Amino acid sequence: DAKTTQPPSMDCAEGRAANLPCNHSTISGNEYVYWYRQIHSQGPQYIIHGLKNNETNEMASLIITEDRKSSTLILPHATLRDTAVYYCIVRVGDMRFGAGTRLTVKP
Amino acid sequence: GAVVSQHPSWVICKSGTSVKIECRSLDFQATTMFWYRQFPKQSLMLMATSNEGSKATYEQGVEKDKFLINHASLTLSTLTVTSAHPEDSSFYICSAKTRMDEQYFGPGTRLTVT
Numbered sequence: 001d002a003k004t005t006q007p008p009s010m011d012c013a014e015g016r017a018a019n020l021p022c023n024h025s026t027i028s029g030n031e032y033v034y035w036y037r038q039i040h041s042q043g044p045q046y047i048i049h050g051l052k053n054n055e056t057n058e059m060a061s062l063i064i065t066e067d068r069k070s071s072t073l074i075l076p077h078a079t080l081r082d083t084a085v086y087y088c089i090v091r092v093g094d095m096r097f098g099a100g101t102r103l104t105v106k107p
Numbered sequence: 108g109a110v111v112s113q114h115p116s117w118v119i120c121k122s123g124t125s126v127k128i129e130c131r132s133l134d135f136q137a138t139t140m141f142w143y144r145q146f147p148k149q150s151l152m153l154m155a156t157s158n159e160g161s162k163a164t165y166e167q168g169v170e171k172d173k174f175l176i177n178h179a180s181l182t183l184s185t186l187t188v189t190s191a192h193p194e195d196s197s198f199y200i201c202s203a204k205t206r207m208d209e210q211y212f213g214p215g216t217r218l219t220v221t
Contacts, residue, residue, distance in 0.1 A: 036212075043111075043200050043212035044151070087150070094141065095202065095210050097151040 004088045009102040012082075018075040020101050022088030025069040031092050033064060035073045037084040038100075044087065047073065078105045109135045111203050113213035120191055120220055127187045128216045130201030136181035137203035141210075142174070145198040157184050191220040 005023040012018040024033065032051050036044040048055055048062045050071075055062045061074040075082055087100040110133040120126050130140060139158050143151040155171075157163040157178035165171045173195075175187040184203075188195055196219050202212040 038151075041198070041215070041217070043113075043202075043214045046209075046211065094153060094156060096153055097143075099150050 004090055004098050006086075006088055006098065006101045008099065009104070011104050011106055012075075012078045014080060014105050014107050015077055018073075018078040018082065018103055018105070020073040020075075020086050020088075020103065021070065022073070023070045024088070024090045027068050027090050028092075031090045033062065033068075033071050034089040034091060034095070035060070035062065035086065036089065036095075036097075037082075037086045039081075039084045044097075047086075078103075080105050080107065109133075109203075109205060109209070109211045111137075111201065111211045111213040113199075113201055113216050115216060116214065117217040118219070120218070122192050122220055123190055125187055125189045126191055126218060127185055128199055128201075128218075130184045130186070130203070130213055132182045132203040132211075135203075135205050137184075138181070138206060139204040140178055140184040141202045141204070142176060142184075142186050143200045143202070145200060145215075151200060188218065191218070193220045196220045 032049050034049040035047040038044045048060050050062045064071045083105045085100040085102050087097050112131045114129045142154045145151045154169045155163045155165045157176050159178050159181050163176035178184040198215050200215040202210050204210045
């Protein structure tokens with residue numbers, strides 16, 4: 001599975017959009033980009049995934065660059081409950097976690 | 108989404124004893140289940156992969172005789188930490204994969220070995 005690089009931490013104001021970047025420059029053609037988040041002392045929660053097209057669901061939007069070497073997870077209106085560690089994972093097989101980005105949503 | 112449960116949610120045991128953690132897929136059949144371990148302020152580390160009816164595949168550095176995994180049915184996998192020691196204290200998380208290749212995680216089990 002390709003390696004991902006994410007900033008260790010980010011802050012976002014409540015009500016504003018949170019844009020979380022992820023670099024995956026070694027991604028191969030059949031690898032999907034997955035995003036999970038983990039709120040303190042809980043199991044990871046699935047957010048969204050995509051292959052090459054942009055995706056949107058009730059939680060977030062996923063923007064994947066045309067060359068697929070990077071992606072951005074967008075939480076359109078962040079709330080305090082969105083404070084969590086966000087993991088970007090590129091996979092075909094097993095789900096392996098990197099360090100993730102600790103997002104803190106501030107009032 | 109599909110639901111994965113774990114039992115117990117937390118457990119305290121004495122050094123030298125064994126602890127069993129259960130992972131169940133509640134509303135789907137899981138062809139494959141995974142076990143992860145997470146130490147404080149660290150990311151999840153994959154320990155092993157188990158397929159129903161076959162032996163688990165362990166990641167490098169994970170002792171298979173210490174962390175016994177049984178995947179007896181399509182909805183249940185168990186992790187037994189044998190002869191637990193304080194350094195085994197951790198947050199253990201399982202996940203289950205559906206036939207559509209979706210992977211769902213359990214809420215985790217916090218193990219404290221005294």
